[in-house]
Amino acid sequence: MSFDLQKILAGKRALRRDLAQRGIVEKLQMLDALRERALMLNAAGSGVSNSLELRETPTPYRAGGKSTLS
Amino acid sequence: MNIVEVITLINRMQADGVIERYGIGGAVGATFHLEPVATLDVDIFVAFRREAGSLLVSPQPIFDYLTARGGRLEGEYVVIAGWPVQFLPPTGPLVEEALAEAVTILVGDTPARVFTAEHLAAIALQVGRAKDKARLLQFIEAGRLDSARFQAILIRHGLTAAWQKFEQQFLRDAP
Numbered sequence: 001m002s003f004d005l006q007k008i009l010a011g012k013r014a015l016r017r018d019l020a021q022r023g024i025v026e027k028l029q030m031l032d033a034l035r036e037r038a039l040m041l042n043a044a045g046s047g048v049s050n051s052l053e054l055r056e057t058p059t060p061y062r063a064g065g066k067s068t069l070s
Numbered sequence: 071m072n073i074v075e076v077i078t079l080i081n082r083m084q085a086d087g088v089i090e091r092y093g094i095g096g097a098v099g100a101t102f103h104l105e106p107v108a109t110l111d112v113d114i115f116v117a118f119r120r121e122a123g124s125l126l127v128s129p130q131p132i133f134d135y136l137t138a139r140g141g142r143l144e145g146e147y148v149v150i151a152g153w154p155v156q157f158l159p160p161t162g163p164l165v166e167e168a169l170a171e172a173v174t175i176l177v178g179d180t181p182a183r184v185f186t187a188e189h190l191a192a193i194a195l196q197v198g199r200a201k202d203k204a205r206l207l208q209f210i211e212a213g214r215l216d217s218a219r220f221q222a223i224l225i226r227h228g229l230t231a232a233w234q235k236f237e238q239q240f241l242r243d244a245p
Contacts, residue, residue, distance in 0.1 A: 019105035030106040061161040
């Protein structure tokens with residue numbers, strides 16, 4: 001354990017590299033687990049477990065230079 | 071909750087001729103190239119088939135196909151295997167190119183069509199929200215971009231100025 005910020009950042013970079021190099025099956029299983037956890041946390045907070053209670057604002061993919069969403 | 075089931079069903083939908091081709095974008099697409107990128111939904115870009123006699127493209131055949139196989143419509147999403155999936159048409163030349171040049175990556179025995187790292191990075195630059203810029207930085211820091219290929223995409227799609235601004239903002243040491 002160290003409170004040296006540079007070491008902490010280096011450790012985080014190393015962890016991210018390690019995660020990136022894992023197989024895609026394992027990485028997608030992690031996404032499944034992350035979403036399940038998010039749903040559980042949301043249900044615990046609101047009492048609702050609707051799968052769409054948690055969703056992101058749609059990405060405003062652009063046609064040319066303008067956003068496709070208002 | 072199983073994202074591989076989503077990919078399997080979309081492959082089957084393509085084989086059955088409902089869509090011409092697809093490409094996984096967004097955070098799930100990025101996860102194929104980077105560390106897992108937490109997300110709440112799946113962005114699938116599709117080339118829609120035109121219905122006979124119609125000038126408009128419609129996602130209705132996709133919705134019909136998926137709901138007949140257990141999918142559930144909720145707003146603009148189809149919930150498959152616990153994941154809200156959004157089907158998106160290519161919204162401009164950059165996404166059209168990303169869809170045309172998507173690569174096949176095997177997930178176990180299941181093939182998945184995924185946008186290249188360079189296209190995902192260019193789309194993140196074009197969209198330009200804070201989280202998109204963070205994702206672009208992830209691609210750069212992970213060394214996952216073929217520089218020549220990425221630069222060529224930026225030039226083709228008029229993103230050079232946006233890239234220079236991004237470089238100035240995030241990749242240069244403070245004066």
